[in-house]
Amino acid sequence: MFTLRNVVQPDTLPEAYKILREKKSNTILGGCAWLRMGSQIIHTGVDLTKLGLNYINNCTGHIEIGAMATLRELETHQALQEYCGGVVPQAVSNIIGVQFRNVATAGASVFSRYGFSDLLTILLVLDTEIELYDGGLMGLAEFMDRPRTKDILTKIIIHKTERRAAYQALRNSASDYPVLTAAVSRLGAEWQIAVGARPTKARLALEAAKLLPGGDLTVAVMEQAAQAAATELPFGDNMRGSAEYRQAMCQVLVKRAIAEVAACK
Ligand SMILES: Cc1cc2nc3c(=O)[nH]c(=O)nc-3n(C[C@H](O)[C@H](O)[C@H](O)COP(=O)(O)OP(=O)(O)OC[C@H]3O[C@@H](n4cnc5c(N)ncnc54)[C@H](O)[C@@H]3O)c2cc1C
Structure with missing residues (x-):
């Protein structure tokens, strides 16, 4: 403790x-x-509860999530349930249990850049920006690559588009940390693929995404892109799975997510 x-x-x-x-x-x-x-x-714990950061606002063009909004609030908020087929609520719904999600906050989950994060994996494919008190506004992918600094994450902004997205996670048992997470999205001809819990933090598979065309997809193309994602990204071992297992599972989860997005109308 x-x-x-x-x-x-x-x-x-x-x-x-x-x-x-x-x-x-x-x-x-x-x-x-x-x-x-x-x-x-x-020495001193800085409690943010008086700063009015516990909100989710459905604005024209974007959804704004205050740092102190809980994972349960992300899961149950109507705007997030309606956006992109409710893929954000789906991604956080397997984190431990409802009581836990009533406590854990969105700001900490993003700022901490945990390797196993379900939330980061889905946000990476959703036109997400974050705002730091000192560091200002930046794209989530840029933030993920930045060195760690002492700052305060104030909000998360998901820009609303016609994007379609799907989320997949593999767990050895319900409520455990994921062995692997994968998210795929498509906006017109542009695709994004993110894979997390490798076991290091989620990253975009930029080259693999380029293999996906704007039009209809064949199973062969989906398999090719999924295989490319598994080759492009590095994987490691931990007590939940080996690098080889993760690499093999990456192909399965990414292919499933691509197929799900391709089927979205
Ligand atoms: C047992 C356990 C299992 C978990 N399993 C999963 C899982 O399967 N999938 C998943 O995605 N996540 C999982 N998590 C992580 C969880 O979802 C939260 O991300 C985590 O608990 C942090 O949220 P918190 O509000 O509790 O943060 P805290 O414990 O309050 O803080 C964590 C860190 O974030 C910093 N911090 C907090 N808020 C801010 C802010 N606004 N700006 C800057 N720094 C800040 C704190 O200083 C601290 O360093 C798990 C966590 C635990 C404890």
Whole structure:
């Protein structure tokens, strides 16, 4: 269990950021579901609950998700259930259980860039931007490649398009961390493929996506793109699966997701 020496609830973001930067061990508190698994000693925990970041807004052209929105709120919000066939709610619905998802926050899930993240895998194929208090607005893929810094993720923005998307995850048992995650989306002739839990963080398979045409797809083309994704991305071992197993499963999950998107009207 982690230790908190002090907790503050700042009224403004500049104040929260200032306190975060004051000491190396000062830490932002989301739902604390992840933090409580560790044994960190935190000088000051910066609780964001007074900053009005617990919201999901369905705006014209985009959906805005405040950092303190919970995974359960992502799962049950009408705009997210309706957008892209509810692929975001589907992606988070297997994370532990409802009580857990009522606590874990979207901001922490994205900012922490966990390798096993279901949420990051689906957001990568959905025209997603994130806003950092200090770092500003940037595309999610760019954020994923940036070095880790002390900052505060304030919101996640999903730009609404005519994109179609599908999500696949493989777990050894329900509520366990995924062995592999895959997401595919299509906007006209442009396809995106993301694979996560490799076991490192989710990445786009850019070259494999280029093999997918704008028109109708044959099974052979789907298989070719899925195989290319499994070759393009690196895979590793952990207690849930070997690199070879992940690479083989990548072909299966990516092909299924492509087929699902291709079938969307
Ligand atoms: C047992 C367990 C199993 C899990 N299984 C899965 C799974 O299968 N799939 C999956 O996708 N996820 C899984 N997760 C991760 C989970 O979904 C959340 O991503 C995780 O719990 C972090 O959310 P939190 O609100 O609890 O963060 P916290 O524990 O509060 O914080 C985690 C980290 O994020 C930082 N942080 C929090 N909010 C912000 C912010 N706004 N800006 C900057 N930094 C911030 C904190 O300082 C801390 O370093 C699991 C977590 C646990 C504990």
